[in-house]
Amino acid sequence: MILSVFALLKALIHLTNSDYLLYISFKSFLKNLYYFEQFLGGIVNITEKILAAHVGRDEVSAGELINAKVDVILANDITAPIAITEFRKTGAKNVCDKDKIALIPDHFAPQKDIQAAEQCKMLREFSKEHDLSLYFEVGKMGVEHALLPEQGIVLPGDLVIGADSHTCTYGALGAFSTGVGSTDVASAMATGECWFKVPEAMKFVYHGKLNKWVSGKDLILHTIGDIGVDGALYRSMEFEGEAINAMSMSGRMTMCNMAIEAGGKNGIMVPDSTTVEYVKGRAKRDYKLYTTDSDSSYVDVREYDVSKIMPTVSCPHLPSNTKVAADLSNITIDQVVVGSCTNGRIEDMREAAEVIKGKKVNSNVRLIVIPATQEIFLQAMKEGLAEIFVNAGAVFSTPTCGPCLGGHMGILAKGERAIATTNRNFVGRMGHPESEVYLSNPAVAAASAIMGRIATPEEVQ
Amino acid sequence: MILKGKVWKFGNNIDTDAIIPARYLTTSDPAELAKHVMEDADAEFPSKVSKGDMIIAESNFGCGSSREHAPIALKAAGIQGVVANSFARIFYRNCFNIGLPIFESEEAVKGIQEGDNIEVDADSGVIKNLTKDEEYTAKPIPPFMQELIAAGGLIEWTKKRLG
Numbered sequence: 193m194i195l196s197v198f199a200l201l202k203a204l205i206h207l208t209n210s211d212y213l214l215y216i217s218f219k220s221f222l223k224n225l226y227y228f229e230q231f232l233g234g235i236v237n238i239t240e241k242i243l244a245a246h247v248g249r250d251e252v253s254a255g256e257l258i259n260a261k262v263d264v265i266l267a268n269d270i271t272a273p274i275a276i277t278e279f280r281k282t283g284a285k286n287v288c289d290k291d292k293i294a295l296i297p298d299h300f301a302p303q304k305d306i307q308a309a310e311q312c313k314m315l316r317e318f319s320k321e322h323d324l325s326l327y328f329e330v331g332k333m334g335v336e337h338a339l340l341p342e343q344g345i346v347l348p349g350d351l352v353i354g355a356d357s358h359t360c361t362y363g364a365l366g367a368f369s370t371g372v373g374s375t376d377v378a379s380a381m382a383t384g385e386c387w388f389k390v391p392e393a394m395k396f397v398y399h400g401k402l403n404k405w406v407s408g409k410d411l412i413l414h415t416i417g418d419i420g421v422d423g424a425l426y427r428s429m430e431f432e433g434e435a436i437n438a439m440s441m442s443g444r445m446t447m448c449n450m451a452i453e454a455g456g457k458n459g460i461m462v463p464d465s466t467t468v469e470y471v472k473g474r475a476k477r478d479y480k481l482y483t484t485d486s487d488s489s490y491v492d493v494r495e496y497d498v499s500k501i502m503p504t505v506s507c508p509h510l511p512s513n514t515k516v517a518a519d520l521s522n523i524t525i526d527q528v529v530v531g532s533c534t535n536g537r538i539e540d541m542r543e544a545a546e547v548i549k550g551k552k553v554n555s556n557v558r559l560i561v562i563p564a565t566q567e568i569f570l571q572a573m574k575e576g577l578a579e580i581f582v583n584a585g586a587v588f589s590t591p592t593c594g595p596c597l598g599g600h601m602g603i604l605a606k607g608e609r610a611i612a613t614t615n616r617n618f619v620g621r622m623g624h625p626e627s628e629v630y631l632s633n634p635a636v637a638a639a640s641a642i643m644g645r646i647a648t649p650e651e652v653q
Numbered sequence: 654m655i656l657k658g659k660v661w662k663f664g665n666n667i668d669t670d671a672i673i674p675a676r677y678l679t680t681s682d683p684a685e686l687a688k689h690v691m692e693d694a695d696a697e698f699p700s701k702v703s704k705g706d707m708i709i710a711e712s713n714f715g716c717g718s719s720r721e722h723a724p725i726a727l728k729a730a731g732i733q734g735v736v737a738n739s740f741a742r743i744f745y746r747n748c749f750n751i752g753l754p755i756f757e758s759e760e761a762v763k764g765i766q767e768g769d770n771i772e773v774d775a776d777s778g779v780i781k782n783l784t785k786d787e788e789y790t791a792k793p794i795p796p797f798m799q800e801l802i803a804a805g806g807l808i809e810w811t812k813k814r815l816g
Contacts, residue, residue, distance in 0.1 A: 257797040274681045274721055282811045300679060307679035357719040357743055373721040373747035379811040387746075387797065421666055422713040426742050455713060457742055510666060597675040597718070618670045618717060620693040625674075 237393050237488040238462055239428040242368040245480075246351045254392045259385045262292070264326075264346050266354030268336055268593075269297040271374045273314045275355055278378035287322045288384030294326035294345060295319050296336040299593045303330075304600040334565025334591040337361040337449060337533035341441075342565055344474030348463045348481050353377065353386050358533050358615065360451045364444035365471065366463030366482060371452060391428040391457040395490040398435035400499040405649045407543070408443030409535060409613065409633035411435065411496070412450040413504040417514030418494065425455035427491065430484065435498040436461060441470040442539035449534045450615055453511040503648055505611070506631040509619045517636045520646040527610040528559045528641040529622075530634050531589075532596045535613035536564030538571050540634040544613075545577040547638035547649045548584045554644030559586035560595060560602040586641070598622045604629075611640045654775040656707065656733045656754060657783075662767040663710040667694055668717035669744065673726040681722060683729035690726040704731030707773070709765050711737065715744025724753045734773060736761050736780060736791065749798050750807035756780065756791035764789055775802075 236244070236251050244252045246260035267275045272295050279287075287293055295315040300308035312330075319327035326345060333339065337358050340346045346362040352369035353359065355377040362369035372386065380386045398411055416423070429451045436444065444461055451459030461467075463481045471479065503517040530536075530544045541563055553559045561581045563569040569591065572578050578588045594601030596614040604610055604623030610630070612622065617629035630646060639647040671694040673686055680686070691698040708714075708727070714737040715723060724747050727735070734754035748755045754775050761780045765771060769784040778791035794802070804810035 257795065270675075270678045270720065270722075274725075277681070278808050281808050282815060284815055299675075305679065311679060311681075355719055355721070357717065359719075371719040371743050373719055373743060373750055375721060375750040375807050376746065379750075379807050382811055383814060389795075421716060422739065422741070425713065425739060452717075452743075455716065455741060597670075599675055616668075616670070616717060618668045618693075620674050621670055625693045625696070 235485045235487045235489070237428070237430060238366065238482045238484045239368055239393060239430070239458060239460055240390060241482045242349060242351060243388065243390055245349070252390045254390050256390045257387060258390060259387050260351055261384055262353050262380050262386050263350040264294060264340070264352045265292055265377055265380045266294045266296070266336060266340065266352065266356065266359060267374065267377045268299050268356055269301055269308065269312045269315055270299045271355030271377065273311050274374035275377040275381065276314055276318045278375050279381050282378065282382040284382035287324070287381045290323050291325045292384070293324050293381055294336070294340060295324060296328050296333050296339065297330065298333055298335050298591070299597065300599050301330055301333065301592060302590060332566065334568070335533045335536055335593055338536055338564035338568065341365060341445065342474070342567055344471065344476055347471060347475050347477070347479035348467060349479050353380060357452045358449050360456065360459050361445050361449040361533060363448035363451065363458050363460035364441060366461060366467055368458055368460065370458045389426070391426055392491045393428040393430055393488070394424055395430045395432065395493045397493065397495045398431070398433035398498050399495065400434060400497050401438070402435055402498050403502065405503050405633070405635045406498070406501055407633050408439055408446040410501055410504040411498060412447040413506050413511065413514050413631065414496070414501050415494070416450065416454045416512050417504070417506070419454055421453060421510050421512045422455040424451065427456055429454065429456040429459045430490070431459060431461050437464065440539055441466060442537045445537070446534055450511070453615060503633060503636045505636065505646060506617055508617050508628040508630065511615070511617060511631060517632060517646060517648050523630065523646040524609065524644060525557060525611050525640055525646065526608040527602060527604060528557060528637050529562070529595050529602055529610060529612035529614060530637050531560070531562030531564060532593065532614040533564065534615040535634050536562055536568065538568045540613060541568065541572045541577050542575070544634040544638040545580045547635050547652060548642060549580050551584055551642045551652060553585035553641050556644045557641050558602065559584070559641040560589060561586050562589045562594060562601070563591060565591055595622055611637050611646060613637050656773040656775060658705040658707040658733050658771065659703070660707050660709050660765055660767055660769045660771055661698070661702065662765070663694060663708060665711040666713045666716055667710055669715055669720050669723040670717055672715065672723040673720065678720065678722055681725070683725050686722050686726035687729035690730040699730065702730050702732065705733055706731060707733055707771060708735045709737070709762055710735065711762060712739045714740050716741035719743045721747045721751065724748050724751055728753045736773070738762050749801045752802070752806040758789050758791040761789035761791065
């Protein structure tokens with residue numbers, strides 16, 4: 193009864209929120225209501241439900257510190273070496289579960305130099321020593337956050353940690369997943385558990401239908417532009433609405449992937465028939481579909497009319513520095529990267545190929561296309577996408593994180609500028625500290641490769 | 654524990670790529686990482702920083718990549734602690750896990766300038782500006798974090814749990 197009164201009050205205040213002052217008081221009321229409901233208990237969002245289930249309780253409250261059981265523990269060739277060294281210091285003889293630890297050499301792999309090779313070797317040897325079933329050698333590996341969902345290793349309802357900040361990607365499946373440090377992974381490999389502060393929750397609602405050439409990437413860039421790079425600091429970002437319901441798993445993963453770029457602890461979406469369809473045939477173990485209680489409260493609710501969102505670009509040097517792509521036609525570029533854990537899936541390859549088919553890469557530009565996994569690579573071959581890229585004058589690469597973090601396979605020289613479908617445009621991210629990175633969706637990246645400057649797909653059609 | 658040192662000041666959103674660029678992540682050797690600490694925020698920083706110095710930064714310090722190499726590089730370069738308005742969450746947990754003391758205090762960030770000498774009482778959260786003779790307070794450290802600090806970091810804490 194009390195709870196339905198709250199819901200009614202919330203709805204009433206919501207109706208008047210066009211008035212700014214009322215809007216502010218609405219927000220502060222909502223926040224107080226959030227804490228009060230947390231105090232009362234009983235109404236729980238999807239993040240809290242998953243965390244509670246992993247500590248064997250009915251509910252947990254925002255702000256509470258918990259030690260929760262983890263379902264999958266991930267590390268890569270940059271972060272696993274420290275995790276392995278620290279694991280040995282715990283004195284544990286065995287890992288918690290040989291089928292829960294995924295070690296993926298993807299950042300500087302295929303091994304770019306001797307030092308990178310030494311780091312990858314540590315992963316291989318540790319995996320052999322502990323008989324890990326989720327070690328992926330070059331030839332089987334892919335960009336970790338594309339590979340784990342594709343292979344059905346992370347599933348709805350899971351609690352996943354990874355020593356990589358983009359581990360938040362799997363929220364698209366209705367899992368709680370978050371990036372941690374190498375020492376966290378070391379401790380979890382020994383105990384099977386990890387410490388968490390239960391996050392406060394923010395809700396993002398996307399109304400309406402997407403415009404042509406607008407995808408999940410544009411929605412998340414627009415959102416980060418709205419709230420800032422620390423707009424969701426320590427918080428859970430729950431995405432919902434008509435546009436999300438209509439979105440493929442690929443677009444959903446792109447959105448959850450970039451929750452970290454707003455400071456979020458996790459991005460999450462309530463699983464639906466699209467999720468179940470994706471997981472079918474991939475899952476090799478049971479999974480659980482959690483939902484959010486309809487009366488759940490949030491510290492902040494943001495609503496967007498997606499029909500007003502145009503292809504969006506983040507300008508240097510923060511993902512929050514967003515502009516409409518059409519307003520950046522004076523920005524010339526030297527390199528284009530299509531790939532990464534953000535936009536390296538088959539749908540992204542198709543989107544870029546559709547724009548570039550029958551056209552040529554501008555003579556001033558290098559276009560580097562990197563399918564995120566072997567399966568995506570093969571599929572792109574089968575569909576003739578690889579041929580489209582190569583005929584256009586692009587390189588079509590084996591899976592790697594490579595250029596996204598300035599590792600290898602496409603590094604920028606001093607003064608060079610790139611547009612990329614990746615996730616970060618910090619100073620020096622793709623190479624020289626005086627180079628620049630613009631972030632976009634695959635269609636805008638492909639159009640820009642043709643024009644030699646930032647361009648919209650309409651300009652080349 | 655009392656931390657006393659000279660201050661280097663930085664702005665908002667210092668990301669972990671700035672603290673330790675990925676081009677140096679083919680090693681996790683602390684001494685090697687320290688040679689390039691904060692290089693993309695201030696190219697001269699690795700040669701200017703001295704053992705015992707402190708960093709003061711504005712909001713969202715340590716955003717971006719989860720790389721633990723960032724707090725490792727700061728610690729190995731001799732940085733005793735960081736005071737900021739706020740920290741990005743993975744960096745925040747990494748610091749407690751590996752034992753780099755960090756403090757959240759907006760008044761300290763406002764009051765302290767580069768080159769000031771400060772003294773931080775890690776237990777009480779009182780930050781003294783010895784140059785300006787001012788005093789500020791940091792947010793209290795949550796009990797679980799104190800437990801981690803008392804244990805000597807997450808690995809020692811884990812060891813105890815494994816018994």
